[in-house]
Amino acid sequence: MKLILIFISASLINNFVLTYFLGICPFLGVSNKTENALNMGLATTFVMTLTAAVTWPIYTYILVKFNVPFLSYVAFIIAIAALVQFVEMYIRKSSPTIYRAMGIYLPLITTNCAVLGLALFMVLREYNYIESIIFGFATGVGFTIAMLMMSGIREELEFADVPEVFQGVSITLIIAGMMALAFMGFAGLIRG
């Protein structure tokens, strides 16, 4: 039951993009076409789930055990960078089709603050191993949902007559604000 709550909370109610402002760069940068947004979302979900699976043991069995949790930022960022590199190498060898779709987004994910944020929140909320993996996956799903919605709106926006000074980043941010308001409607789903 708790796992379902974590899933709904991380993907909808506390959506990383719209309530914690994590992963705004790809959210603004790669959301101009639905296809790109979907691929970016899938790649990020994949990396996030793996990140949770890898950083949890590193934190629990290495950093806490040797009493050096202050090294966690350095350890996490190295772990994420190495992980992304391995995933890229593996996909390139095993499946060229997926590599063509996801490949160019993978290096971007290393500097996506949502991935590091995920590791930090996981530690802060003291999830156990299974909960962490569910949390990582749900966060990725939430990111994909936000990306897909934004790209759908932006494709329609190309036909709209936006005032010149608002074009580009500005109107995208205002739309994101409206989406954040809409997502507040999910807040009543879970108590506590």
Added chain:
Amino acid sequence: MVNNNSLWHEFKKGLWQDIPPFRLVLGTCPTLAVTNSVINGIAMGLATLFVLLCANITVSAIRKIVPGQVRIAAYVVLIALYVTVADMFLAAMFPPISKALGPYVPLIVVNCIILARAEGFAQKNPIMPSIMDALGIGIGFTLSLAVMGFIREIFGFGSILDIKIMGNWFEPWIVMILPAGAFFVFGFLVALVNYILRRKTETVCH
């Protein structure tokens, strides 16, 4: 080689021409997340300024030693070290602010501004211009966060720096302290900066 004029130019460009969140659209996450009050915005800006300054100095100093292929990894590790220092300093000296900023201090590690300045400026330039560049961009970033915080605090709480300035008649706009308000304020400020810059270029052209 480097005269004072060009140093001043490196400093000045971060304050308006390349002001980070509004013109470069870098470092958007902290800009949106921590600016629900002026003091949080300034604290975040100063923490970023510190990390940016240290990172720019170090990257500029070691720019001839680090091999090209591993430079990004080396920079990220350096930045993470300085962020750890900033985080521990805040936690020790200003516990309430450290608590309010929460995980956004460690997230300076992945703030694109710092890596962008290291990669785009410090690794090609000597130490002095790199320092000026870091100071300019850092102060520009701090000012931007303070402006965002100012607007959101005055409408969201009716106060500035926790001092109540609006009378009892003032009904706080709750939306301003919610995530949605951050997106709205940021969006309108970007549009405002666009508008001012456009008018300026038009007067220059004609």
